[in-house]
Amino acid sequence: MSKKFSRLPLKGMEDFFPSDIREINWIIEQIIDIVELYNYEEYLGPLLEPIEIYAAKSSEELVYEQSYYIEDKKGRKFILRPEITPTLARMIARKSQELKKPIRWYAIPTCYRYEAPQKGRRREFLQFNADILGEDSLYAELEIFSISVDIFTSFGATADQFQIFYNNRRFIDDICELILEIPKDKMPLVFKILDKSDKMEESEFEKYVIDSFQDEFIVQGILKLKESNGIQELLDKFDEIPEKFYDSEGYKDIKSLEVLINETGLSEFCTFSSSVVRGLDYYTGTVFEVYDTGKENIRAIFGGGRYDDLLSLFSEEQLSGIGFGMGVLMFSLFLNTYNLIPDFVYERDFSDTVYITCVNESVAKYAIQLANIIRGEDFPCIIDYKFKSLKSQLSRASELGILIALIVGEKEMEQNEVSIKNMATNKQKTINSEDIIEEIYKILDELEEMESE
Numbered sequence: 460m461s462k463k464f465s466r467l468p469l470k471g472m473e474d475f476f477p478s479d480i481r482e483i484n485w486i487i488e489q490i491i492d493i494v495e496l497y498n499y500e501e502y503l504g505p506l507l508e509p510i511e512i513y514a515a516k517s518s519e520e521l522v523y524e525q526s527y528y529i530e531d532k533k534g535r536k537f538i539l540r541p542e543i544t545p546t547l548a549r550m551i552a553r554k555s556q557e558l559k560k561p562i563r564w565y566a567i568p569t570c571y572r573y574e575a576p577q578k579g580r581r582r583e584f585l586q587f588n589a590d591i592l593g594e595d596s597l598y599a600e601l602e603i604f605s606i607s608v609d610i611f612t613s614f615g616a617t618a619d620q621f622q623i624f625y626n627n628r629r630f631i632d633d634i635c636e637l638i639l640e641i642p643k644d645k646m647p648l649v650f651k652i653l654d655k656s657d658k659m660e661e662s663e664f665e666k667y668v669i670d671s672f673q674d675e676f677i678v679q680g681i682l683k684l685k686e687s688n689g690i691q692e693l694l695d696k697f698d699e700i701p702e703k704f705y706d707s708e709g710y711k712d713i714k715s716l717e718v719l720i721n722e723t724g725l726s727e728f729c730t731f732s733s734s735v736v737r738g739l740d741y742y743t744g745t746v747f748e749v750y751d752t753g754k755e756n757i758r759a760i761f762g763g764g765r766y767d768d769l770l771s772l773f774s775e776e777q778l779s780g781i782g783f784g785m786g787v788l789m790f791s792l793f794l795n796t797y798n799l800i801p802d803f804v805y806e807r808d809f810s811d812t813v814y815i816t817c818v819n820e821s822v823a824k825y826a827i828q829l830a831n832i833i834r835g836e837d838f839p840c841i842i843d844y845k846f847k848s849l850k851s852q853l854s855r856a857s858e859l860g861i862l863i864a865l866i867v868g869e870k871e872m873e874q875n876e877v878s879i880k881n882m883a884t885n886k887q888k889t890i891n892s893e894d895i896i897e898e899i900y901k902i903l904d905e906l907e908e909m910e911s912e
């Protein structure tokens with residue numbers, strides 16, 4: 460016997476069977492409905508991009524440890540997109556003059572990251588993105604938070620099941636500069652440490668901070684930045700705060716955002732979190748991540764933030780943007796955890812499908828003509844090409860859950876007729892082929908009446 464190849468996909472890649480696709484489409488269609496209510500338009504870029512556009516402002520880890528590369532015939536190396544935000548910036552820079560601001564766009568790219576496959580993380584994954592560019596005020600943050608909340612609640616999720624944890628990089632910058640007096644060039648390290656903090660045990664984190672910063676005052680300061688769930692709660696941890704801190708942009712921004720969140724009814728869904736700083740370098744202001752509040756799904760479902768100068772990679776123009784990426788897999792795990800996906804999503808709906816049975820092959824062409832008439836009226840239609848006994852064809856139809864069947868025999872074909880059967884009542888009659896559509900509607904009405912009784 461010849462050797463058989465593995466039936467499994469490559470590690471971290473996924474096969475999507477029809478019922479998986481039904482779930483994904485159901486989720487995505489609902490999310491599209493939400494973002495379109497906010498007037499976002501869909502865009503998409505290429506799967507391959509130059510490495511530089513990620514190397515410049517995404518993160519070293521993402522580009523040098525987690526990316527897939529592809530080489531073309533001329534030996535040029537490209538990156539298989541690990542995220543779409545740099546592509547978005549490139550596309551906007553390309554047409555910025557023509558685009559009316561603010562620009563509201565969404566995309567559903569497949570992305571690639573060479574990560575250890577684990578719950579909620581794959582090497583190939585679908586990510587839903589929504590971004591608003593050209594709106595500098597905090598109303599953009601509010602809109603993005605509001606979309607995120609609407610997405611969750613439209614599926615029936617409640618505030619005790621998910622939370623948006625938000626922070627502001629400038630605010631953390633200001634604490635580090637004005638309170639802890641950490642040199643500016645050390646800030647990338649502070650963000651890196653904080654970004655990794657939730658994946659580390661307390662003692663491991665402490666050691667990491669001590670190894671990175673020998674200064675006791677700074678070490679104690681950074682340890683305080685881990686896990687505060689209130690702005691004041693965090694500030695209360697510091698003995699002395701200079702007056703100029705309260706005038707800093709970061710402090711004023713996060714306080715104003717907190718007020719807006721409280722005033723617009725979003726507060727039950729949003730919590731400040733001092734350790735959310737995000738691993739991507741291009742974020743400059745507000746940053747946030749959405750988590751399941753239970754123990755089941757520990758990784759972020761959404762991640763996003765504001766980026767003030769991503770466009771500078773491609774043009775002189777400064778255009779600030781804010782948006783999020785949502786892992787469709789993470790979101791589906793979340794929905795499954797809380798039983799928020801109804802069973803019908805996984806089942807095929809045959810309620811208006813017509814099943815054509817043929818007594819033998821001689822009537823096949825006539826059956827095809829009938830099927831064309833039926834599909835022309837937008838009813839799905841299946842022809843049974845096995846030409847087994849009528850009994851077996853009808854039982855196959857009934858196994859599928861078909862409610863309307865046609866029976867095509869030689870005599871019917873000669874007289875341009877067909878028998879139509881309501882599979883729920885077993886009532887059957889012979890009709891002229893011109894009346895098929897009318898009869899289908901009649902049966903659908905009968906079925907509806909039966910259901911409402």
Ligand code: HAM
Binds near residue numbers: 541574759782787
């Ligand atoms: P990110 O945090 O790298 O942000 O990814 C956002 C979300 O994508 C994550 O919270 C997670 O749900 C999902 N995700 C990331 N990696 C994987 C993976 N290996 N497998 C499955 N899902 C994954 C960004 O990508 C930013 N570009 C988002 C953004 C848009 N910021 C502003 N606009």
